[in-house]
Structures are given as C-alpha cells and as structure tokens.
Amino acid sequence: MHGILTIFRKELGDHFNSMRFLLISALIVMVGVIITSMVGMAIQEELRGMAKPTLIFLLLFTSTGKLFSFVQFIGFFGPLLGIFLGFDSINRERVSRTLSKLVSQPIFRDSIINAKFLSGVTVIAIVLVATVLLISGLGIRLIGVVPGVEEVWRLVIYIVISLLYISFWLGISILFSVVFRSTATSALASLAIWIFFSFFVSLGASVMADAVAPVSQTASGVDAEMLIRHERIQRVASLVSPMALYSDATTTILDPMRKTTRTLILMGPMERFSMSRFQSPLPLLESILIVIPHLISIVAITLLCFGICYFVFMRQEIRTV
Amino acid sequence: MTGQNIVETEELTKKYGAQTAVNRLTLQIEEGEIFGFLGPNGAGKTTTILMLLGLTEPTSGKAAVIGFDPTREPFKVKEKVGYLPENVGFYDDMDARQNLRYIARLNRIPGEVTEKRIDYWLEMVGLSEEGSKKVGTYSKGMRQRLGIAEVLIKEPKLIFLDEPTIGLDPDGTNRMLDLIHSLSREKKMTLFLSSHLLDQVQRICDRVGIMINGKLVAMGPIEELAKKKLGLDQEDYTLEEIYMKYFKEA
Ligand SMILES: Nc1ncnc2c1ncn2[C@@H]1O[C@H](COP(=O)(O)OP(=O)(O)OP(=O)(O)O)[C@@H](O)[C@H]1O
Ligand SMILES: [Mg+2]
Numbered sequence: 190m191h192g193i194l195t196i197f198r199k200e201l202g203d204h205f206n207s208m209r210f211l212l213i214s215a216l217i218v219m220v221g222v223i224i225t226s227m228v229g230m231a232i233q234e235e236l237r238g239m240a241k242p243t244l245i246f247l248l249l250f251t252s253t254g255k256l257f258s259f260v261q262f263i264g265f266f267g268p269l270l271g272i273f274l275g276f277d278s279i280n281r282e283r284v285s286r287t288l289s290k291l292v293s294q295p296i297f298r299d300s301i302i303n304a305k306f307l308s309g310v311t312v313i314a315i316v317l318v319a320t321v322l323l324i325s326g327l328g329i330r331l332i333g334v335v336p337g338v339e340e341v342w343r344l345v346i347y348i349v350i351s352l353l354y355i356s357f358w359l360g361i362s363i364l365f366s367v368v369f370r371s372t373a374t375s376a377l378a379s380l381a382i383w384i385f386f387s388f389f390v391s392l393g394a395s396v397m398a399d400a401v402a403p404v405s406q407t408a409s410g411v412d413a414e415m416l417i418r419h420e421r422i423q424r425v426a427s428l429v430s431p432m433a434l435y436s437d438a439t440t441t442i443l444d445p446m447r448k449t450t451r452t453l454i455l456m457g458p459m460e461r462f463s464m465s466r467f468q469s470p471l472p473l474l475e476s477i478l479i480v481i482p483h484l485i486s487i488v489a490i491t492l493l494c495f496g497i498c499y500f501v502f503m504r505q506e507i508r509t510v
Numbered sequence: 511m512t513g514q515n516i517v518e519t520e521e522l523t524k525k526y527g528a529q530t531a532v533n534r535l536t537l538q539i540e541e542g543e544i545f546g547f548l549g550p551n552g553a554g555k556t557t558t559i560l561m562l563l564g565l566t567e568p569t570s571g572k573a574a575v576i577g578f579d580p581t582r583e584p585f586k587v588k589e590k591v592g593y594l595p596e597n598v599g600f601y602d603d604m605d606a607r608q609n610l611r612y613i614a615r616l617n618r619i620p621g622e623v624t625e626k627r628i629d630y631w632l633e634m635v636g637l638s639e640e641g642s643k644k645v646g647t648y649s650k651g652m653r654q655r656l657g658i659a660e661v662l663i664k665e666p667k668l669i670f671l672d673e674p675t676i677g678l679d680p681d682g683t684n685r686m687l688d689l690i691h692s693l694s695r696e697k698k699m700t701l702f703l704s705s706h707l708l709d710q711v712q713r714i715c716d717r718v719g720i721m722i723n724g725k726l727v728a729m730g731p732i733e734e735l736a737k738k739k740l741g742l743d744q745e746d747y748t749l750e751e752i753y754m755k756y757f758k759e760a
Contacts, residue, residue: 195615286599290660293563294616295589507565 192296196304197311200278204312209273214316217263217270218323224259225324228252229331236332244470246336247343247443249328259324260443263351264436265387270316271358272379274309277372278363279502284372289507302363302502306495309359310352317348317355339473346442346477350484354435357491358383364498367505386430394426431487438483445470516541516668516700517562522571524557531557533724534571539702539717541667544694546715547704548753554724555704556596559670562702563593576667589617592666596673598657602646606637606656609645610663617664624663631659634689636682650677658686662693669693671703675710687714712749720753722760728752 204210228249236245250259257265279302282288292298321344329335336344361382365375402418428434471479517539524532532554539545547555560566562575564584573579578586600609607628614624632638635655640648645656654677661669674690675683691714693699705711711718712732719729728735736747739755 191618192616195612199612285602286595286597287601288599289565289595290593290599290613291616292565293588293593293595294613295585295618296616297585507560 190300192294192300193304193307196291196296196301197308200305200308201311204274204308210312213270213273214319217266217316218320220262220266221259221320221324222327224254224256224262225249225327226331227256228254228258229328232332244337244340244343244445245332246325246328246334246340247445249324249332250344250347251440251443260347260439261436264354264432264439267351267355268358268383268387268432270313271309271355271360272362272376272383274312275305275359275362276366276376276379278305278309279366280370280372280375281366283370292507298503299499302367302498306356306359306363309363310356313355313359314348314352317351321348342473343442343445343476346480347439350435350438350442350480350487353484353487353491354431357431357487357494360491360494360498364494364501367498367502386432390426390430391433394423394429397426398423428486431490434483434486438480438487441480441483442476445473445476515539517573517575517702519562519573520571522558522561522573523569524554524561524566525569530724532561532568535721535724535726537719537726537729539700541700542694542698543716544690544701544703544714546711546718547702547721548706548708548711548718548749549704549721550757553721555721556672558721559593559672559702559704563587563591563670590667592661592664592669594657594661594669594671594674596676598653598660600645600648600653600656603644605644606632606641606648606659609656610660613660614663619664627663627665628659631662634662635659636685651679651682654678655682655686658689665697666699668700668702671701673705674703675705675707683710690714708749708753718749720756722757725760727756727760 231254232245232248232252252258253261279288282291291301325336325344358379362375362379365378366372369375369378398419401422402415404412404416404419428437515538517537519535519537522532522535523530535554535558547558549555557566561568562573562580564580564587567581573581575587576590580587601612604612610628610631611624614627619627628641629638632641635658637652637655637659640652645653648656654674658671658674661671671690675686678686687710690701690703694701703711703715715732717729717731718735720727728739730738732749732752735752739752740747
C-alpha cells in the first residue's frame with residue numbers, strides 16, 4: 190500500500206507537470222467551451238418567449254449544433270487522453286533504466302502498475318469534472334436555466350461512464366507500454382487500436398450485416414423481417430467496440446426521451462407504443478437499469494486488459510536493457 | 511545450508527533456453543566481508559545478482575539471502591539489500607535530492623531521517639555541491655556516484671554492486687574504494703561486487719570468486735588462490751595472474 194501511494198504521488202506530479210497533459214486538456218476544455226457556446230446560443234434563440242421544457246440543461250451536452258455534440262466529442266477524442274497518459278508509462282522507465290531500480294526496492298511489483306493506472310484515472314477524473322463544471326457554468330449563463338436534481342444526477346453518471354471509458358483506453362495504452370520496449374511503438378499501437386475501433390468496427394458491422402441479412406428493395410417495399418435482422422446484427426457486431434458501448438450508454442443517460450439503447454426499428458411494439466403515447470422522459474432509475482449492461486461490458490474489457498497487463502508485467506524479465 | 515552466512519546458494523542454476531547462464535553455483539558469503547565476483551563478459555555475474563535479489567527466477571537450485579528465499583520472499587530481501595545495477599538510471603528531470611528522496615520514500619524511511627541521510631551520503635560520494643542540479647545534466651561518473659548514494663540511503667545490510675567504479679576518475683575511484691572499505695569495516699555492511707578491474711578488487715576484497723561460462727571455478731581469499739595456482743613460494747603475485755591462469759584453463 191505504501192509503495193502504491195508513493196509511486197502514485199510521483200506519477201500524479203509528473204502528469205500535471207507534463208506538456209502533453211497541458212496540451213490535451215487545454216484542447217478538451219477549448220472544444221468543450223466552443224461547442225457549448227454554439228449550442229447554448231442556439232437554444233437561447235429557440236426558447237425565446239417559451240416555457241422551458243424539462244431536462245433542457247442536458248441538451249447542452251447532447252445537441253450536435255453545427256458540428257458535433259460534446260458527448261460525441263468525448264466519445265471520439267477521449268480515448269486520446271487515456272492513451273497519452275499511459276502509452277509510455279512502463280517503457281519510459283525501462284528506457285531510462287529506472288525500472289530495474291524501482292523493482293529492487295521493497296515494493297510489490299504490481300504496485301507499480303496499480304499506481305500508474307490509478308494516477309492516470311485520477312487525472313482523467315479531474316479533467317472530466319472540470320470540463321463538465323465549466324460547460325455547466327457557461328450553460329447556466331447562456332440559457333438561464335439552473336440544472337435540476339435529476340439533471341445533476343445524470344451528469345454525474347455521465348462522468349462516471351466517461352471515466353470508465355477513458356480508463357479503458359488508459360489500460361490499453363499501459364498494456365502496450367508493458368509489451369513494447371519502445372515508446373514510439375506503444376504509442377502507434379494504441380493509436381492503431383483507436384482508429385480501428387473508431388472507424389472500422391462500425392464499417393465492419395454494417396458489412397457483416399449486409400452479408401448475413403441483405404436488405405433488398407423489392408417491389409413490395411422493404412422486407413421488414415430482413416431489415417430487423419440486419420439492424421440487430423449490425424448492432425451486436427458494433428457492440429464489440431467500446432465506442433459503441435459508450436455512445437449507447439451516454440445517449441441513454443443524457444437523452445432520457447430515448448427509452449432504449451436500440452434504434453427505432455428494433456423496438457418492440459410495446460416500446461414503440463409507449464413512446465408515441467407518453468412523450469415523457471424515462472425515469473432516472475430506468476435509464477440506469479438500461480445502461481448497466483453497457484457499464485459492465487466496459488468494466489469487463491478494462492479489467493481484461495488490465496489483467497493481461499499484470500500477467501505480462503509480473504513475468505517479465507527486468508534487465509537493464 | 512547452515513543459515514549462518516548472509517548469502518548462501520546451493521546448485522543455483524539459470525537457463526535461458528538452451529544456454530546455461532549460471533551453472534550449479536554453490537557459494538557462501540559471510541557477514542561483513544567484501545566479496546569480489548570476477549569473470550569474463552557473459553560469465554553470468556549479473557544473472558547471479560539478479561537471482562539473489564529475486565528479480566529473476568532461478569531454473570533450479572536454492573538460495574538464501576539474509577535468511578530469506580529471494581524467489582519466495584523478495585520483499586523481505588529487498589528491504590535489507592541494496593543493489594547498484596550495471597547501468598544505473600535516474601529520473602533525469604528531477605534533481606539528485608529528489609531522486610534520493612523518492613527512493614527513501616519507497617523504503618519507508620521517515621522524512622527527517624531522509625534529509626539527514628541525503629546530506630550525509632551526498633557528501634560521502636562527493637556530490638554535495640551538485641545536489642540540486644537536474645540529474646539529466648550529470649556526467650557519467652557523477653551518475654555512478656549518485657547511484658552509490660542512492661543504494662546507501664537505505665543503509666542496507668548487504669549491497670550488490672555491479673561494476674561500481676566504472677566511469678569514475680582516478681580520484682573518484684580511490685575515494686569509492688575507501689568508501690566501500692569503510693562500509694564493511696565501520697558500518698559492518700557486507701559487499702558483493704562484480705568487477706573487471708582486478709587491481710581494485712585485489713586492493714579491497716577479502717575473498718573472490720571467479721566465474722567462467724556460468725561455472726564458479728575458484729573461490730577463496732586471494733592469497734589462498736595464489737598459493738594454489740601460482741605455487742607456495744611466490745610472494746609477489748597479482749590477482750590478474752591468478753585470474754588469467756584460471757581463464758586459460760577453462
Ligand atoms: N534475458 C536473457 N535472455 C537470454 N539470454 C540472456 C538473458 N540475460 C542474460 N543472458 C545470457 O546470460 C549470460 C550471462 O549474462 P550476464 O549478464 O549474467 O553476464 P555478466 O557476467 O554480467 O557479463 P558482463 O561482465 O559483460 O556484465 C550471457 O551469455 C547472456 O547472453
Ligand atoms: Mg554484468
């Protein structure tokens with residue numbers, strides 16, 4: 190425990206002093222502020238003279254405006270924060286030959302990895318909380334609405350989901366920093382995974398769906414059954430991607446008008462019925478219930494990659510090479 | 511194994527694939543002595559040290575360091591044992607004191623004690639002027655001195671030094687050898703050093719071991735080895751002569 194704490198404190202200091210961290214968090218804050226300003230002004234414009242609808246505050250985070258929403262931005266760009274915090278955490282010490290010194294101190298070897306992971310998670314949490322607070326403050330001024338209790342809760346849950354999601358990427362990059370001896374290689378490998386999941390999994394999912402359940406335009410219109418199968422396959426296949434998990438989960442939490450993480454076509458008749466019948470937001474508790482499987486999946490893949498990292502690192506020969 | 515010696519190994523073996531880096535090494539080191547570990551490049555010296563520290567798992571054989579099995583209880587061993595690697599590294603963006611402080615914290619040394627020890631050991635290795643300079647700006651020899659200070663900051667009972675005087679200037683080498691000698695005589699520490707600089711080893715070591723191709727071919731006080739290898743009557747011998755004789759035979 191003592192070892193973890195000591196390493197944790199040093200790593201945290203290193204992160205906050207690094208140029209890399211300053212740049213990437215400045216970028217996130219800047220983009221967040223720009224998006225919020227645009228979205229906020231648009232909302233203000235539309236709402237002039239109208240009563241404020243419920244849960245409007247969350248629109249600050251989910252409205253796409255002219256570019257993309259803040260939530261989409263974090264879904265796409267957040268992984269980079271995790272990657273930059275972790276990609277050189279172990280191999281940097283190997284290159285500078287401090288690792289062999291570290292492991293010959295009276296600490297458990299796993300506390301090195303634990304401390305590095307935890308310090309990364311702490312930094313991510315601080316960045317997320319600061320950005321969401323900043324956006325909220327800006328939003329309150331722009332649209333003149335103070336978030337209600339439920340909105341605050343939803344934002345808190347959103348932060349937790351984002352923290353888990355970015356921590357997964359931190360885990361991936363730490364794993365690569367254990368496996369690869371060169372920091373450039375581990376950075377590239379992490380980026381490759383990031384690009385793979387951001388672009389190719391959704392592409393692959395639709396290709397796969399097309400292959401398994403082709404939707405053909407016949408004279409009688411679209412074959413409904415085929416379309417449903419198509420959608421279902423595409424959805425399941427894209428859930429392989431942490432990005433898809435994340436975006437599903439966050440939309441459900443922040444956009445309570447949606448009652449399911451599934452697309453419209455996949456809803457059962459009752460769901461569709463209730464949706465058209467009661468255009469009221471889903472209660473918080475039910476939103477949470479819907480996203481719990483997503484959360485479990487994200488935590489599971491994070492633990493998996495952490496586990497591999499552990500396994501490799503504990504057995505690795507520490508030489509001054 | 512009797513358990514009276516500070517380091518004992520029995521048939522300690524390390525294989526890397528088909529290659530045997532350390533071959534059935536049996537050795538004892540007494541408390542308080544300075545032991546010189548000699549051998550050509552690739553003989554297995556570093557590998558032996560790594561096994562004794564619990565940093566590498568032996569393929570077979572047993573070892574006990576200050577009474578603990580380094581494979582099973584590495585934590586206990588690392589608490590009491592210091593290790594200066596062949597090529598010691600530092601956090602280059604921190605100064606010498608910060609580097610030392612970090613290692614002291616990892617060893618749970620209380621803050622006030624740490625500061626006193628930092629001053630003391632920086633003085634001893636001749637770095638007190640440079641203590642607040644970033645280690646990235648240090649010369650090779652300065653790094654080596656800082657490495658020694660870092661090992662001593664936890665005041666271990668047993669110290670493994672892998673080629674400790676490499677890169678030191680003549681004056682620095684002399685001071686280092688004196689320091690090592692006084693650690694053994696005044697502080698009752700045990701020193702295990704590997705080196706290729708035989709005249710230095712001859713100057714300070716009580717006993718030496720010669721390892722060739724993973725096998726310990728000789729072990730004992732230098733005079734004893736001299737008698738054995740060079741003949742009874744020879745008064746003027748150097749460790750180098752003894753070493754070369756063993757080397758040619760192997
Ligand atoms: N991780 C490894 N994988 C394969 N072989 C290794 C590994 N580590 C060491 N060896 C081999 O083990 C042998 C002993 O190496 P070791 O570093 O112990 O030698 P040494 O006596 O310290 O040499 P030097 O005087 O050059 O420092 C060498 O032949 C080396 O190639
Ligand atoms: Mg060596």
